[in-house]
Amino acid sequence: MTTIPVSPASFHISDKIASSVYEGLLSSPKWLPSWLFYDSAGSRLFDEITRIPEYYVTRTERAILADRAAEIVELAASERALRLVELGAGSADKTRLLLSAAVERQDTVFYEPVDVSASALVEAQIRIENEIPGVLVCPRVQDYTHDLELDSTLPSERRLVLYIGSSIGNFEPGESMLLLERVRAALDPGDCLLLGVDLVKEHSVLLAAYDDKAGVTAAFNRNVLVRLNRELDADFHPETFAHRAVWNAAESRMEMHLVSETHQTVWLSGIDLRVNFEAGESIHTENSYKYRVGDAEALVAKAGFAHEATWMDERGWFAVCLARAV
Secondary structure: OOOOOOOOHHHOOOOOOOHHEEEEOOOOOOOOHHHHHOOHHHHHHHHHOOOOOOOOOOHHHHHHEEEEEEEEHHHHOOOOOEEEEEEEOOOOOHHHHHHHHHHHOOEEEEEEEEOOHHHHHHHHHHHHHOOOOOEEEEEOOOOOOOOOOOOOOOOOOOEEEOOOOOHHHHHHHHHHHHHHHHHHHOOOOOOOOEEEEOOOOOHHHHHHOOOOOOHHHHHHHHHHHHHHHHHEEEEOOHHHHEEEEEEEEOOOOEEEEEEOOOOEEEEEHHHHHEEEOOOOOOOEEEEEEEEOOOOHHHHHHHEEEEEEEEEEEEOOOOEEEEEOOO
């Protein structure tokens, strides 16, 4: 994700979709990768999810950042100028709190949002540079889950990598460790990572957050089938798949599934694949791991960071952890 946006076509997204869908739908149980959610329609639906009453994650983390932004920036900078990098930046909504605090501290801030979506980065760049004078946005179109290359900083700078929104929770435990090790390898000693993690809480709160009364999350989940119809010339009938949210206590994760309500056969002509579904058979579309207090600190330590500070909301629902590369 070079500092000049490049066309996402170079990532062969259609090939990636084809191979992942082929593997997932021939597996038992069936699955699809959660990154398929985020086409333009899915991204709009997720933005809507962040505003529904049941979905506490975004507003809880935002409240922590609003309260602690200046403290986070000062601690990460360690008496140097601070350069911010954000992984999976998307709209970079909450990041503006940290950017504003950094501009107040040092007048000019370089911000490097990293995302596979060039269009999302352009939108974020225009909005941030208009709203926060003093921020210089240097977008990086890159798949940080497989490769992370950052330009060298000046001797007078520290870099702060933001991985917020509990995005780390969408990775399996081994994958999350590899990701954080990759981040550490891209940093110099003294640079920092700010990691946001969702914490284990009452199961009723979790279930409501992933199965809201208005059905926005259900629409978000089913949209993955709409995308496959469009991009792989499939003939899914999304209305015949029910949204199901499940708390898996043994794995400490929320799961999302699409459950076939009838026996049916789906033809994906774009990848020459015919898939049979029994009534009640599901496609596992997402995991969202929930951490216990102290887990984030242990995770970053194993990845080569030293824990600096952790901030939580008063209910203990969400944690933001600052760690320094050693």
